[in-house]
Amino acid sequence: MACVRAIPLFVFSGDSIMAGRFHYGGQALIEGVMMRGQKNLATALRLPDGQLETTHKPIPSIYTGRFRKAPFFRGILVLLETLIIGTQALLYSAERASAGEEGQELPRAALILAVVVSLSLGIALFFVTPHLILRSFDPYIASDLVSNVLEGIVRVLIFATYVALIGLMPDVRRVFAYHGAEHRVINAYEAGIPLTPAAVQSYSTSHARCGTSFIFVVLVVSIVVLALLGRPPILIGILSRLLLLPLIAAASYEIIKWSADRQNSFVVRLLTLPGLLLQKLVTRQPDEAQIETAIAALKLVLQEQDTPATTVPEPSPITGTT
Secondary structure, three states: OHHHHHOOOOOEEOOEEEOOEEEOEEEEEOOEEEEEOOOEEEEEEEOOOOOEEEEEEEOOHHHOOHHHHOOOHHHHHHHHHHHHHHHHHHHHHHHHHHHOOOOOOOOHHHHHHHHHHHHHHHHHHHHHHHHHHHHOOHHHOOOHHHHHHHHHHHHHHHHHHHHHHHOOOHHHHHHHHHHHHHHHHHHHHHHOOOOOHHHHOOOOOOOOOEHHHHHHHHHHHHHHHHHOOOOOOHHHHHHHHHHHHHHHHHHHHHHHHHHHOOOOOHHHHHHHHHHHHHHHHOOOOOOHHHHHHHHHHHHHHHHOOOOOOOOOOOOOOOOOOO
């Protein structure tokens, strides 16, 4: 359970509905993968004895209602869903991986506490700390714009350093390998090929809708938005970063949605390249067992709702070379 605190929730590939077609997404867990469909979640976990355990459950209606399709509102809902459902799935997988006993639903109070702590630490590390660092250099920086741009660069560097450091932990490296497996399976499914380990292994461990790319876009958009505020007093500067974060996240989600279906464009691929490169820090090459786990999760979510697992979808604009 201790390693859960170090495992980021950006090992998540977002889902969306574009042009009437649903895009499946997932999240790497401890020794497993969670996949999200339109109405159901499915998890596949590799237990300590090597057996594969699969479970599924409906997604709470708050995450599937009409606001899910409303621009900007959907970005905030995706962020909340990732924090709440993602944290719950991570903690559940930690319990199953450590004990191998029948897991129990996490108490609501404990789940809320875990989400609040995770979100608070993330905001403090990636938003408050860079702001305080740059404000300490105020006497040496005349331009408000330069100060905000430098703050954004420091923010990106802190994020990259953080994921690189936690990637040195053996338990986290395994989660990152499941992250790579989840991406490969989604890429293969969207390319319309049969979901077999041998076929899936040839696909990329990067994906245009990855949560890591989303966070990178958040960091970049925050530079633009926060630069408009100039350099207010430090307390107001911190509060503005807290209050504007939902708006920044919502705008960033719309950018990710827009770019994910335009990967055939050279310009779009060029713009999304930094996020894809950053994914190299949070993915590892998966083995066959990890690929099988991700396939099991996706097949289950397909079987339990809208598309039979044997159905090959129409090719998506997102290819296996994302």
